Amino acid sequence: MRRFLILALVVSLPAAAQTAPPRPKSAKPTIDQLIAQQQELMNELVQQRTILLQLLQAERARAEGKPVVFSPLPPIREPEPPSEPEVVARTATPKPRKVVPTGPSATVTGQVNVKGGKPSEVFVYVDDVRAPLARGTFEIQQKDKQFQPRVAVVQRGMTVVFPNYDAVFHNVFSVSPGNSFDLGTYQAGDPAKSAVMTTPGVVDIFCNLHSRMTASVLVVPNSLYAKVGADGKFRIDNVPVGNHRLVAWTPNGTPVAQSVEVGTGGGEAALSIEVAERATHTNKYGQPYGSYGD
Amino acid sequence: MKLALIALAVGLTAFGAEKEKDQDKKEEEKSDSERLDSLEDKVKELEAALRRAEESLRAAQPVHVSGYADLGFFMPRGNGGAGVVEDFANATFPQYQGRYGWVFLGDLLAPVVNSRGEAADLGELPGVQRYDSVHSRGAPGFIANEINVTLSAGLSEQLLATTSVNFVPRSGNDFSLGDAFDVDIAQLEWIPFVNGKTSFFVGKFDPVIGIEYRDRKPASRFGVTPSLIARYTMGTPLGIKARTKLFPGDLLTIAAAVTNGSSGQEQFHFYDEVDTNAGKTVSGRVSLKLQLPAPGGRALGELELGASGEYGAQDRALDSSGILWFIGGDLLFTSSSGRVQVKAQVLRGMGEGRAVDQVYGLHLGSGGYLEADVKVTPMIGVLGRGEWRDAFVWLSDERAYVTKSWRGTLGARVTFNSHVTLKAEYLLNGEYYAGPQIPNDVFTSSLLLSY
Numbered sequence A: 001m002r003r004f005l006i007l008a009l010v011v012s013l014p015a016a017a018q019t020a021p022p023r024p025k026s027a028k029p030t031i032d033q034l035i036a037q038q039q040e041l042m043n044e045l046v047q048q049r050t051i052l053l054q055l056l057q058a059e060r061a062r063a064e065g066k067p068v069v070f071s072p073l074p075p076i077r078e079p080e081p082p083s084e085p086e087v088v089a090r091t092a093t094p095k096p097r098k099v100v101p102t103g104p105s106a107t108v109t110g111q112v113n114v115k116g117g118k119p120s121e122v123f124v125y126v127d128d129v130r131a132p133l134a135r136g137t138f139e140i141q142q143k144d145k146q147f148q149p150r151v152a153v154v155q156r157g158m159t160v161v162f163p164n165y166d167a168v169f170h171n172v173f174s175v176s177p178g179n180s181f182d183l184g185t186y187q188a189g190d191p192a193k194s195a196v197m198t199t200p201g202v203v204d205i206f207c208n209l210h211s212r213m214t215a216s217v218l219v220v221p222n223s224l225y226a227k228v229g230a231d232g233k234f235r236i237d238n239v240p241v242g243n244h245r246l247v248a249w250t251p252n253g254t255p256v257a258q259s260v261e262v263g264t265g266g267g268e269a270a271l272s273i274e275v276a277e278r279a280t281h282t283n284k285y286g287q288p289y290g291s292y293g294d
Numbered sequence B: 001m002k003l004a005l006i007a008l009a010v011g012l013t014a015f016g017a018e019k020e021k022d023q024d025k026k027e028e029e030k031s032d033s034e035r036l037d038s039l040e041d042k043v044k045e046l047e048a049a050l051r052r053a054e055e056s057l058r059a060a061q062p063v064h065v066s067g068y069a070d071l072g073f074f075m076p077r078g079n080g081g082a083g084v085v086e087d088f089a090n091a092t093f094p095q096y097q098g099r100y101g102w103v104f105l106g107d108l109l110a111p112v113v114n115s116r117g118e119a120a121d122l123g124e125l126p127g128v129q130r131y132d133s134v135h136s137r138g139a140p141g142f143i144a145n146e147i148n149v150t151l152s153a154g155l156s157e158q159l160l161a162t163t164s165v166n167f168v169p170r171s172g173n174d175f176s177l178g179d180a181f182d183v184d185i186a187q188l189e190w191i192p193f194v195n196g197k198t199s200f201f202v203g204k205f206d207p208v209i210g211i212e213y214r215d216r217k218p219a220s221r222f223g224v225t226p227s228l229i230a231r232y233t234m235g236t237p238l239g240i241k242a243r244t245k246l247f248p249g250d251l252l253t254i255a256a257a258v259t260n261g262s263s264g265q266e267q268f269h270f271y272d273e274v275d276t277n278a279g280k281t282v283s284g285r286v287s288l289k290l291q292l293p294a295p296g297g298r299a300l301g302e303l304e305l306g307a308s309g310e311y312g313a314q315d316r317a318l319d320s321s322g323i324l325w326f327i328g329g330d331l332l333f334t335s336s337s338g339r340v341q342v343k344a345q346v347l348r349g350m351g352e353g354r355a356v357d358q359v360y361g362l363h364l365g366s367g368g369y370l371e372a373d374v375k376v377t378p379m380i381g382v383l384g385r386g387e388w389r390d391a392f393v394w395l396s397d398e399r400a401y402v403t404k405s406w407r408g409t410l411g412a413r414v415t416f417n418s419h420v421t422l423k424a425e426y427l428l429n430g431e432y433y434a435g436p437q438i439p440n441d442v443f444t445s446s447l448l449l450s451y
Helices: A002-019 A031-064 B002-029 B032-059
Strands: A105-114 A123-128 A137-139 A141-145 A145-147 A151-155 A159-162 A170-174 A183-186 A193-196 A199-209 A215-218 A226-227 A232-239 A241-249 A256-262 A268-275 B063-076 B084-086 B102-106 B141-158 B159-166 B180-190 B198-204 B238-246 B252-259 B281-295 B299-313 B324-336 B340-351 B361-375 B380-395 B400-416 B420-431 B442-450
Touching: A031 B238, A105 A123, A105 A241, A105 A256, A123 A232, A151 B032, A183 A193, A226 A232, A232 A241, A241 A268, A256 A268, A256 B198, B002 B361, B141 B180
Parallel strands: A105 A268, A137 A159, A151 A215, B102 B400
Antiparallel strands: A105 A232, A123 A226, A123 A241, A141 A145, A159 A193, A170 A183, A170 A199, A199 A215, A241 A256, B063 B141, B063 B442, B084 B102, B141 B159, B159 B180, B180 B198, B198 B238, B238 B252, B252 B281, B281 B299, B299 B324, B324 B340, B340 B361, B361 B380, B380 B400, B400 B420, B420 B442
16 A cells, blocks of 8 residues: 555656646746746645645555545646736846835944954944845956955845956855855856855855965845944944844954844944954865965 | 644645735735845745755765876977987097997987977987887877876865876787876875965875976976976975975975985986885975065066975985985966966986996986966967076996987967867977087977866
């Protein structure tokens, strides 16, 4: 019986997949086509869930000595026919989505004490206000066997483009959890490749061919961030009133978090961050570069 | 247990149905723009997750395999492809009359055809039997220079094991195959400190002397052929080695090794893979790396100045009484953009020889080269190299080779992508003594397929 049930499941799954409508062939799916695809996936999930239920019911019937009856699978809901393609404007410029506070907001100011590093490479951001994925691009150049800039902050959802202006090949990659990518090998003149930063956190970026090429990108969850000035001071506007987690970050430093109470009159914070010597890193295969990796 | 499963399934269904209702309600409330944004967000996240899953699978491979196939075509210009001629009746160098049975002029390895340093032909010289790996007899031809497979495995974040094997297809003889394979690198590198600037090696590794070893493989060499002094500096000896970079910007690099034999190429007669005597060879190199500023604040490039040498028992001798040594200097300039590289190296050396063991003696008065590699565009590159070698090599009173050679090399390369490169060179070989010029110029090319 168990074998029969498994066989039924195996037979049913491809059948469910076959009955699903074919995917649109258009290279750029419209919103309706995307919705149709989502519906298609949901239908498949519903089918699989039904089969699982039937298996469980059959198992119970078998245990109680009752005859096993399979009810027909629910019909697949046909997706709505796609309407005329909708023209959607795309932009190549940074288009971070500003946090538009629904309630009252205020400005947070403060001071960061930096030990062992430059304040100009320290950023402060509000960690606990979630915003939709941002649009647009940010460029990090590969020039003179270095990344330029080597430190950057982008909002979650933005695309980071890595043009190569060197006459040598580079292979940009990151193994940072949530934002790992490997752009392959290309040189000046080849089309620039890019990676979408979807997960908040620090993205350590390297070249698989040149161990000295390093960059750090902080992916922040919203637009509530600021670069610390040369005097260590910062200012973040439009922070929703309430208690929030403020984080100071700099490359090679452990991020420092602090709670800040933001009232209608604003909030203030003082943070201290320490910068350490940059440790060595492995290549994209998790192996050391070796003595000769430059 | 089964009841619990059923309850869970029913619960899931009910929860799913409720969630669907909520979802539908929320969807209705959303505007088209919000729906588009939401869908795009979802698609972005799914694409990124898929890509990460694919990359994780690849990164999970414990061993990384790379390598290349180096395929060539060459055309020697005369003298049967050989780089030497006999000095009949000691007409050119009468001072050697009566001291050696045969005296030869020129350089055996001048008509080189590939990065391995193989000559188009070694010539039909009296009194010696040699393995002539190419043996073209002056004919133009295609050649599979070498097929390389390199395996590297990160045993930990501080331990890297590397092996590199060359397969060398050549003509057979008397019904036996001529194909060979040579273990080029078999090393374990230990990187003990987190800054990654110090390494210890054990096994068969790159030599310490000079800088040309960095370009000895066709995949890293800008052109096709090695220099006239490469035979002394591009072997891979067996032993132990240490290398460290000191001060900010890796200002100072120090490397030292203790090996069985010298850093000569294996085919050449100044090399001992498995030592035949107890004396080991000590070698070392010190280099300074300087950042050169340019007007306007931008860096012009990096200049590396090095001095190196080695000292040890004469290779292939049966005791350690004879000494073989080399000393040299090098220079490497790399422009900031990587478009221009200028390399120069000089070398002197001496080996006493040992007649009883049939070991050659060497007096390398001087040898060196100056090479400029320029990437005109990222795709197209050109190179020029000028060099000389002033050497006297002898085997007891049997034979001697007098070399006072110069060479001019012009080359070009086209890099189609990171996997395919086509290179070509013309080698203009000449002699600077008052004697016969040997017509041993060579055109050679290489199609490099890397993976």
